[in-house]
Amino acid sequence: MDLISKHAKELLEFFKSTSFSKAVLVSFAVTTPIILGIATNHLEIGLALCFGAIWCSPSDVSGRLKHKQIGILYSSLLVVIVSFIGGYLKDLNYFLFPILGLLTFSIAFISIYGFRASLISFSGLLALVLSFANTTNTLENYTYALLIGLGGIWYLLLSTLWFYINPKAQTEEAIIKTILLTADFIDIRKQIIGEQANRQNLQTSLINLQSELAEQHVSLREILLLSRRSSGKSNYKNRRLMVFSQLVEILETANANPVNYDKMDVFFEMHPETKKKFQNLIAELSYQLRTIAKNLNQTNEFSSNKILSDAFNSLEKDILEFKNENNFEEYERYLMLQNFLDYQKKQFEKLKKIKWLLGNPELSTEDYHDNNKLKRFIEIRDYNPKIILRNFSFRSTIFKHSLRLSVAVMLGYAIGLLFDFQNPYWIILTIIIIMRPSYGLTKTRSKDRMIGTLIGAVLATCSVFIINDPYIFGALGVLSLVIAFSMVQKNYKASATFITLSVILIYAILEPNIFQVIQFRVIDTLIGAAISYSTMRLIWPAWSIAEISDNIKDSLQANITFFKSISNFYQKKGEVPTSLKINRKEAFLQMSNLSSAFQRMAQEPESKQKHIDEIYELVVLNHSCLTSLASLSTYTQNNKTSKASKDFILIAEHIIKNLEKACAMIKDVNFNDSEINKSIFIPEPYDFPKNLITSDSILKSDNELTHKEAHLVWEQLYWLHSLSEKMLKLTFKFSR
Structure with a gap:
């Protein structure tokens, strides 16, 4: 029963997450134009709007609303330009491949301007690839491109509306994730106390987790500081900002250690009962952080402070026994333990401050942070055109990735045409989705994409045998799309499974020979994954050893x-x-x-x-x-x-x-x-x-x-x- 309860809670948390709500939003933005297009006998217009919405959605990531809006607008502009150019690509004959390669390189190279720019670049690449899909026969090329841009605006309106309906969602989720990661960090620090056979593994886990926390801090800092600057002295934002400040202090204090591990090891080996008490104390600090994350807005559910107070009192009595000023070695151990206990007391104070802040107290003017000081913590992205020239070199990872991607796209499309595949653009779509600047991530995504596609194809085949109703195909296709979008960041293999299932089920409505679609979908994906991995391995590889x-x-x-x-x-x-x-x-x-x-x-x-x-x-x-x-x-x-x-x-x-x-x-x-x-x-x-x-x-x-x-x-x-x-x-x- 406990296992069922645990999974039920995890499922409930998943449904409450911003990943799921965004997936629902994207699916609504995609399906609504299609339904309206079918109802009004203007399916091609509906499809154009649908593509515009889905291509611009990657730019909708956590951060300040203004930044999200600008990102989606730039994505819309880029997909309009790319779709317009892409509409003429198939008519270029011998010039097709060099222009395809040049466009791919140029769009991918936008990523030099950072994470949000890389998402805009991804939107442009999707638009380029799917311009080969031959989705329209009646619309003029410029009309089709403008409708795609309008689809991006449609998604922007939905995203902005959703933000105003639930403005606290991304802040709350980011705070909860930061609290849970901090609790995990404290747990590992607890395990490292005393001599450990697996200390090196724990140390590696600690370093990796600290890296994840640092990235989370950057994201949460942007959400809190930039939105605060635009919304003024919001009591809610200031309370959350002060909670974040306490979490940063907790991480620093968790890192702190009064002496090197060797001295701690010697002492705790002689006094395992004291080691156990310290571990229990730190475990309770971690547990209380998790309780806070679980009940962020229900302060009555927070754990009592008395548990920690009693633990501190017990340890203080034990430590006093080592106080012997006439014996330097004993006195030094006493000071070491007292300092270590003081660090834990600092954690307790920060924990109590977080609980108080989450109780929604009214803050005085003195409690507000100075904006001039806060803005120094935000990294201002430089969009100087000179960055293009600085990165136009084989020393740049993005430059090599852009070249590699353009070669892979040309090769993938050539193979699709040479062997007369049903949808050769599926090969280059797979390449665009899989290929990343780093070898490890490309390798992992290639494997996950292939496995996910095979599983999705099997599930789709079974569904086609069992179901014949096009309405059920449509409903299952949309449901699979929601799951696929919501799982992209959490589990790429599962996302690939459901996106394959969604595509095949939607094709089943339009295509009588669905098994041929499944066959080509699998083959195209396998070829695209193989090309991605091979080009990453062989063509201008960017090995980390060159930059470490x-x-x-x-x-x-x-x-x-x-x-x-x-x-x-x-x-x-x-x-x-x-x-x-x-x-x-x-x-x-x-x-x-x-x-x-x-x-x-x-x-x-x-x-x-x-x-x-x-x-x-x-x-x-x-x-x-x-x-x-x-x-x-x-x-x-x-x-x-x-x-x-x-x-x-x-x-x-x-x-x-x-x-x-x-x-x-x-x-x-x-x-x-x-x-x-x-x-x-x-x-x-x-x-x-x-x-x-x-x-x-x-x-x-x-x-x-x-x-x-x-x-x-x-x-x-x-x-x-x-x-x-x-x-x-x-x-x-x-x-x-």
Whole structure:
């Protein structure tokens, strides 16, 4: 029963998701013109409007309403131009293939302007491919193109109307997803406590999840900040913005660790009961976050704070037993545990703040964030035409992808004509849908597309044997279309299954020989997938190894900048500067980019994974560095700290110097060509100061807060120094 209940809840959540509502919206936008066209004996007009709506729908993604509207408008304009040109392509004879290739390249190259531009590009490519479909015999070419543009406007109106009907939907869903991912992150951090046989796997999962969270933060930041700027000081938006701010702080604190893992491992091995209590405490924090996500607007369903309060009280009593100022080793362990517990208390405070904010309190003017500060967190997309010239090179991944795609499209269409396939444009449609700039994603989508098409063909064949009613075919076709659109992002294989089923069922209404349609649909898809994979593998391949050194350098440079901000703040004190938070955001974002680049590399052929162990170590070192910086950042921002000592300033400068040296060396590394340097790296001699807690000035103080600060800061500096030397040794291996 529990399993049934779980799946029923998941199904209900799916029906409530924006993916499903958008799928219903797209299906309504597509089917309404067709039904009206049939009813008024103007089916060709209905089909043109239908195509315009479906081609422009990819630009309807989460974000500010104005950006969505502009994206759909640009898609409409592009599909009008492409459809008009495409209407004359079949009459060009020998010039068909070079012009087809040029158009494909030009449209695909629009993607250099970012994610939303890539969706507009995709709309244009769909319009180009389906201009071969011969959907009209009576409409003039320009009339057909304009009607397609009108279909895009029709979808824009529906999308805008739906946004105003349910304006909070995308915000709520993005908040819930961020909360759940944060809870997952905390769960993995809980598992890493104490020595683990699978720590490396957990560390990899942690890095990957942090990458996903960073991307989610970018999306949610755009939704909240840009819409807030346009709608003014909305109480709802400000409350959600403050919730998001707390979630960012929770992620940073979850990354924080008061000492390196080795010391924690030794202690928890000797005291497994304390380890278990900490794990239970962190598990409860994660559970309460999930409860908040599940009942976002039902605060009466939130978990009681008393459970966590009792857990903290129990741990505090246990930790006090280790307080022995006459035994330095015992006292140091006490400080380590107390600092670790303080981090969890900070999480509890942020959790309580989220619960309070979701209770819809009235915010005062002081609670509102400064717009001038907030806009610094948003990346402004540069649409300078010079970007085209900068990317017109084989160093550009998009340039190579556009060339590769144009070759694949010409080859696919040539094969379709050569063997006289029923619908040769299905081959190039498959290519357009499958091919992506990265090898791993193209390979995965090729496999999923083929499997999904085969499953869809089998289901369609069974349906045709059982059902003969065209109205049932139409209803099932529309239902399959809704499911297909709603599953595109979640499960591409399932989406391919239902899109195949939908296409075949709709064709079954119009085409008497439906089994021939099924046969060609399968063959065309298999050929398109094979061409996509082959061209990705053989023609101007863009292997991640060629760019991963840049990703490592960018992540390392972001960590250096973040460290400098923390050091400056620790020395100067005062109000936390916005620049520190911006540099923190950039460090997490660059770490996300590095993690994504490494994941792409790990999916590529083994022959293209040279030095993968060393590269993975550099990824982990960067992440460990960021974790340590998060520890320092969290502590310095949330605690009153003493005057920065000369030792702190000197050590920080030395660590930054080491990291900058490593950054300079990695800048010139090409892992594809580099050989391991056999020379032994000898680090610059450095007399690292003794543990700050043992210095006379600290020991003479009776202030425990000073002791905790000295212990945490020294541990992080010592750990960062160790990481910087490891990074230097590793990068030296590839220096020339």
